[in-house]
Structure formats: C-alpha cells, structure tokens
Amino acid sequence: MSRAAPAELGHVPVLLHEAMAALEPRPGGVYVDATFGAGGYARALLDRGATVIAIDRDPSAVRAGAALAASSGGRLRLAEARFGELDAVARRLGVEAADGVVLDIGVSSMQLDEAARGFSFRFDAPLDMRMEAHGRSAADILRDEDAATIADILFHFGEERAARRIARAIVADREAKPFTSTLELAGLIGRVAPARRGEMTHPATRAFQALRIAVNDELGELVRGLAAAERLLKPGGRLAAVTFHSLEDRIVKRDLVRLSTDQTPPGLPVPASAATNQFRLLTRGAERPDSEEIISNPRAASARLRAAERIREAA
Ligand SMILES: C[S@@+](CC[C@H](N)C(=O)[O-])C[C@H]1O[C@@H](n2cnc3c(N)ncnc32)[C@H](O)[C@@H]1O
Structure with a gap:
C-alpha cells in the first residue's frame, strides 16, 4: 500500500x-x-472490502468526497456532521453497531493550505478558523471576550506562557481596531512575546493552535466523539484514534486506559470473568510515525496513535 x-x-x-x-x-x-478529510482512511477501508460511514464537519470535505461515494457501489456513505454525534449519525443511516471507528483528529492539509480559512499565518487572510461554515470565528472571540477569557484560551489550549501579556495587548489594541486578519494577530504576538532564544517555531504558533481549538471546541468534541464511538462499537469492534498534540493525546490515553481497566475494588474475591473493563488496549503507549514517514510528510511528526478493542457488551 x-x-x-x-x-x-x-x-x-x-x-x-x-x-x-x-x-x-x-x-x-x-x-x-x-x-473523512480527503478520504485517505476511507479509501483504505474500502480497499479492504469494508462498508464505510464517513463523517466530516467541513462541508467542503463532504462535497469533495461525493465522487468517491458515488463510485463506491453504496459502500461509502458520507455525512456532514460532528463526530461527537457519530453514533446518532450511524443509526440514522441504519447502522446500530460498528466493527470499527477511526478518528484522525485536527485539521487537514487542505484546510491549513487554503488561505481564506484563516488557520495559518503563512498567508494574510481573515481570522476565521472555523471548520464548519457557521459559528463564531477567531476574530469574533478576539473582539468579544475579555482579557481573562482570551488568556485562558491561550494558556489552556496553546500552553502559551505569555498568555496574559498577549491577551492584555489584544484587548488594548482592539480599542483602536479589532483583529480581523491572521498577519495582524501574528504581528502583535511577535512584538509582545517574541521567540525565545533557540525557539525554532514562530511565536504565534501556540496562539493559533489555541484559537483553533477554542473556535471548534475541539477538545469537547474529542471527549464526545470517544464516548459516541464506545457506545457504537460491538464486542470485537475496534477504536483507533490519531492525535497531533499532547492535549488531545492525554484525553485519548486517559479514556482508553479507564475503559480498559477493571474497576472491581481491590481485594474483592471475584473471578476474572467478572472483570468490569469493557475494552482492552491494543497499543502499549502511543504508536508514532517512523522516520521514513516523517521525512516524506513532516506534518506527521507529532502524530500519536492509540487503539482499543471492545471485549464486552456495553453495560
Ligand atoms: C486530519 S484530517 C483527516 C484526514 C483523513 N484521515 C484523510 O486521510 O484524508 C481531519 C478532518 O476531520 C475533520 N474534523 C475535525 N473535527 C471534527 C469533528 N468534531 N467532527 C467531524 N469532523 C471533524 C476536519 O474537518 C478534517 O477534514
């Protein structure tokens, strides 16, 4: 392959x-x-003879996938939806239980590379960052929220140490003119919190990640998506999740470890068959891309995969 x-x-x-x-x-x-994104995973599943329900919240990804769905002989059905409700989407399409669910979290290269989406400060573009065609944009958040809320977003979702300083500068500067473009925001961050000695990434990288996560409620979606996948999987069904930064990986790790751990209080004389864990881990630690993959696709560098298998009916 x-x-x-x-x-x-x-x-x-x-x-x-x-x-x-x-x-x-x-x-x-x-x-x-x-x-679904550009359909790389869906294609691989179809190539193996599977039937696929594919979901994406981005209408342009769903539109671009229409030809693949049309040529799939009914084996690929595509829905514009959030994965936080993936079990409801599957049931609407007549599927009560699945043999597998795969999540490949984050943004696609198409989203990052399309200047007008506003995900990247490589281009001067409206400060949008919405994966969907509706909802609050990054510019809306920077216009409406107070300094404490903006600082919380930058700190919690971007692990930005200069969060308060940047947030205060945003609130002070927006009095004269609200932030509406990617380069205006990147420029302000470069001024008030310049790169530290030896730092290789642009100083706005963490803030852009943070705003994107906030705009799309990405961590809330991940929590809901894992729970929905767990509900939908049949015994023997498998869940695989690929994440791109530590905040997401931590959520996946905690969830899969919790589900794969017997919650019987220690010391109780119960047989092994009465263990309560509904899943078993398929990955010990997270799997990472090998150096060959990172060289051919540098965007893979931070990726982590974790997987688990349902071993009992849902309680
Ligand atoms: C990294 S790309 C997936 C790439 C895909 N695996 C492929 O091989 O082409 C992530 C995709 O997930 C979508 N996405 C992110 N969060 C979502 C959510 N909560 N619900 C549905 N789709 C989401 C994005 O719009 C994007 O198209």
Whole structure:
C-alpha cells in the first residue's frame, strides 16, 4: 500500500498503515471514518472490502468526497456532521453497531493550505478558523471576550506562557481596531512575546493552535466523539484514534486506559470473568510515525496513535 494520497487531494494520510493494522478491517464489516478529510482512511477501508460511514464537519470535505461515494457501489456513505454525534449519525443511516471507528483528529492539509480559512499565518487572510461554515470565528472571540477569557484560551489550549501579556495587548489594541486578519494577530504576538532564544517555531504558533481549538471546541468534541464511538462499537469492534498534540493525546490515553481497566475494588474475591473493563488496549503507549514517514510528510511528526478493542457488551 502506498503512503502517499493522490496528489490532487493534497492531504497525505498519517499513520495509515498503523491505523489499519489496529482496526484489522474485514470485508463486509461496517466502519466509521469519523474524520473523512480527503478520504485517505476511507479509501483504505474500502480497499479492504469494508462498508464505510464517513463523517466530516467541513462541508467542503463532504462535497469533495461525493465522487468517491458515488463510485463506491453504496459502500461509502458520507455525512456532514460532528463526530461527537457519530453514533446518532450511524443509526440514522441504519447502522446500530460498528466493527470499527477511526478518528484522525485536527485539521487537514487542505484546510491549513487554503488561505481564506484563516488557520495559518503563512498567508494574510481573515481570522476565521472555523471548520464548519457557521459559528463564531477567531476574530469574533478576539473582539468579544475579555482579557481573562482570551488568556485562558491561550494558556489552556496553546500552553502559551505569555498568555496574559498577549491577551492584555489584544484587548488594548482592539480599542483602536479589532483583529480581523491572521498577519495582524501574528504581528502583535511577535512584538509582545517574541521567540525565545533557540525557539525554532514562530511565536504565534501556540496562539493559533489555541484559537483553533477554542473556535471548534475541539477538545469537547474529542471527549464526545470517544464516548459516541464506545457506545457504537460491538464486542470485537475496534477504536483507533490519531492525535497531533499532547492535549488531545492525554484525553485519548486517559479514556482508553479507564475503559480498559477493571474497576472491581481491590481485594474483592471475584473471578476474572467478572472483570468490569469493557475494552482492552491494543497499543502499549502511543504508536508514532517512523522516520521514513516523517521525512516524506513532516506534518506527521507529532502524530500519536492509540487503539482499543471492545471485549464486552456495553453495560
Ligand atoms: C486530519 S484530517 C483527516 C484526514 C483523513 N484521515 C484523510 O486521510 O484524508 C481531519 C478532518 O476531520 C475533520 N474534523 C475535525 N473535527 C471534527 C469533528 N468534531 N467532527 C467531524 N469532523 C471533524 C476536519 O474537518 C478534517 O477534514
């Protein structure tokens, strides 16, 4: 199997081999690709003979996937929705339980590279950052929220140590003119919190990550998406989640470890068959891309994969 996505689609699937190895898709099985993007994972599932329900909250990703769905002989159904409600989406499409769910969290290369989406300060563009076509944009947050709230966003979602200083400067400067463009915001951060000695990334990188997470409620969605996947999986069904930064990986790790841990109080004389854990971990620690993948796709560098298998009916 090739590691590269078709060039015209612009997104190279990350940890594709590892995700498929974790899911072990089987012909005729039903799988949910909860983050369709450019369809790299969905294609790999279809190639293995699976039936796929694919979800993306970005209407342009769903539109771009229409041709693949049309050529799939009914094996790929695409829905514009949030993965926080993936079990409800599957049920609406007549699927009561799935053999696998895969989440490949975050933004796609198409979203990052399309200047007008406002995810990147590589381009001067409106400060938007919405994956969906509605809701509050990053510019709305910077216009409406007080300094404490903006600082909390930068600190909690970007681990930005200069969060308060940046937030105060935003609130002071917006009196003259609200922040509406990516380069205006990146410029302000470069001025008030310049890169530390030896820091290789642009000083606005953490703030842009933080705002994107806030605009799209990405961590809330991840928590809801994991819970929805767990509800939908049948015994023997597998969940694989690929994340791109430590905040997300921590949520996935805690959730999968909790579900895979027997909650019987220690010392109680219960047989092993009465253990309460509904899942078993398929990955010891997180799997990471090898150096070959990172060289061919630098965006893979921070990716982590964790997976688990449902071993009992939901309680
Ligand atoms: C990293 S890309 C997925 C790439 C895909 N695995 C592929 O191989 O082409 C992430 C995609 O998930 C979508 N997404 C992010 N959060 C979502 C959510 N809560 N619900 C549905 N889709 C979401 C984004 O719009 C984006 O298209």
